[in-house]
Amino acid sequence: MRFLITAGPTREHIDPVRYLSNGSSGKMGYALAAAAVARGGSVELVSGPVALPPPPGVNVTRVISAAEMHAACAARMTACDVFIAVAAVADYRPKHRSTDKAAKLPGDVTLELEPTVDILKAMGRLRTADQVLVGFAAETSDLEVKAPAKLAAKGCDWIVANDVSATGLGMESDDNAVSIWNTTGRVGMLGPAPKTRLAEQILALVLGDGGG
Ligand code: CTP
Ligand code: CA
Secondary structure, eight states: OEEEEEESBOEEESSSSOEEEOOOOSHHHHHHHHHHHHTTOEEEEEEOSOSOOOOTTEEEEEOOSHHHHHHHHHHHGGGOSEEEEOOBOOSEEESSOOSSOOOOOSSOOOOOEEEOOOHHHHHHHHOOTTSEEEEEEEESSOHHHHHHHHHHHHTOSEEEEEEHHHHOOSTTOSEEEEEEEETTEEEEEEEEEEHHHHHHHHHHHHTTSSOO
16 A cells, blocks of 8 residues: 655745744654555655654655745656545745845834645645545644545545644644544544554544554
8 A cells, every 4th residue: 555644844934044833743744654665565755844853764855945845746647546634734834035144123024925836735626536645734724624624625535634722732732632523424433542542543543444
């Protein structure tokens, strides 16, 4: 089985030293990549900047921006059976990027932003019926409404959702607790558990078996 997985944050540069980004350690995406290899899968991991070593047996493509992550995914999408979007992609990027480091100005400044490409939604449009698409969602409120809405909007088969306000888990932590949704509604709750264990359980659930 061939996996394509995104992980980590993206950086949207304002100038060579300043950027917009999201908090994300990459641990969940890297754990899923390692779990997919352990199941005998071949794994393409498209990773934003993180401090993690590449999981053994995984082919890692390092990217910085959402546009680069999108291009890397689009080039690999037809050659995968399972696409899993774990990356915390920046939602906006500066409309203008300066090639020089701009000196700071006295007083307030206004930054003009434009939306980045929604990579999961784009893969949802490229997908075929026999490919499996899995998205993630970290929410602070109304998980029961937002998780199924994202599933539908992005053309996913599964959404792995965590309520980051209630649990204090997720983001940079080693542990996580998630609920899993498909087109029929919420089908499972996993954790709190280490992300390495959750990764195995998530794959077993979305691939419809008990492991191996
Ligand atoms: N995602 C993506 N590309 C983006 C934004 C999100 O691929 N530009 C993916 C994430 O990797 C995740 C899923 O979409 O799998 C949900 O991300 P999330 O940030 O929760 O959803 P958004 O659609 O960006 O909505 P919002 O941030 O407003 O809640
Ligand atoms: Ca977002």
